Amino acid sequence: AQSVTQLGSHVSVSEGALVLLRCNYSSSVPPYLFWYVQYPNQGLQLLLKYTSAATLVKGINGFEAEFKKSETSFHLTKPSAHMSDAAEYFCAVTSDTGRRALTFGSGTRLQVQP
Amino acid sequence: NAGVTQTPKFQVLKTGQSMTLQCAQDMNHNSMYWYRQDPGMGLRLIYYSASEGTTDKGEVPNGYNVSRLNKREFSLRLESAAPSQTSVYFCASSGLGQYGYTFGSGTRLTVV
Numbered sequence: 001a002q003s004v005t006q007l008g009s010h011v012s013v014s015e016g017a018l019v020l021l022r023c024n025y026s027s028s029v030p031p032y033l034f035w036y037v038q039y040p041n042q043g044l045q046l047l048l049k050y051t052s053a054a055t056l057v058k059g060i061n062g063f064e065a066e067f068k069k070s071e072t073s074f075h076l077t078k079p080s081a082h083m084s085d086a087a088e089y090f091c092a093v094t095s096d097t098g099r100r101a102l103t104f105g106s107g108t109r110l111q112v113q114p
Numbered sequence: 115n116a117g118v119t120q121t122p123k124f125q126v127l128k129t130g131q132s133m134t135l136q137c138a139q140d141m142n143h144n145s146m147y148w149y150r151q152d153p154g155m156g157l158r159l160i161y162y163s164a165s166e167g168t169t170d171k172g173e174v175p176n177g178y179n180v181s182r183l184n185k186r187e188f189s190l191r192l193e194s195a196a197p198s199q200t201s202v203y204f205c206a207s208s209g210l211g212q213y214g215y216t217f218g219s220g221t222r223l224t225v226v
Binding site for chain 2: 032034036041042049104105106
């Protein structure tokens, strides 16, 4: 069984400040981890993914995430927030076995203040 | 360059009515998925199809049926809609050996 917990349903930062969105996972087998972004009234867009290569993963729009097995975490960061980063962010997990369907966290809405 | 196409984008149903949500992908992907998105609950898997001709239940299959018509198309049917099925529905697909999905833009369904 696998699950994802996203700490904080809403996060607010100032423009130019560090963005940190937290994700912890549970998986009985080595996980593959993802971050997706959803802008209002749109589908989900892949930001980045961890598939057992480098533990520090760089994605689009200046985002990156670090896989920490000892902490079962995959937190998303961006050094400097832009107004255009305001969206909802979802962490997801799957494994290399079985159905490979993604299990999603409940999402974190990021608000960027001018 | 369409990716995953869902129709319709919006729909209002009365309780007890039936409807089919359509999904088609043009990326030659083997696997297709239906999720529903509800506030504060993320996305939950309804049904998936690992390959043409196969379907399987996800986390929340009750009240839904699916058909994998061919490799491109995967439809979701509500036989007797209930207010609890008010949600945003997303179709997604993934290719062989790939991890992660390509999503459609969603269908916003309201059952009154």
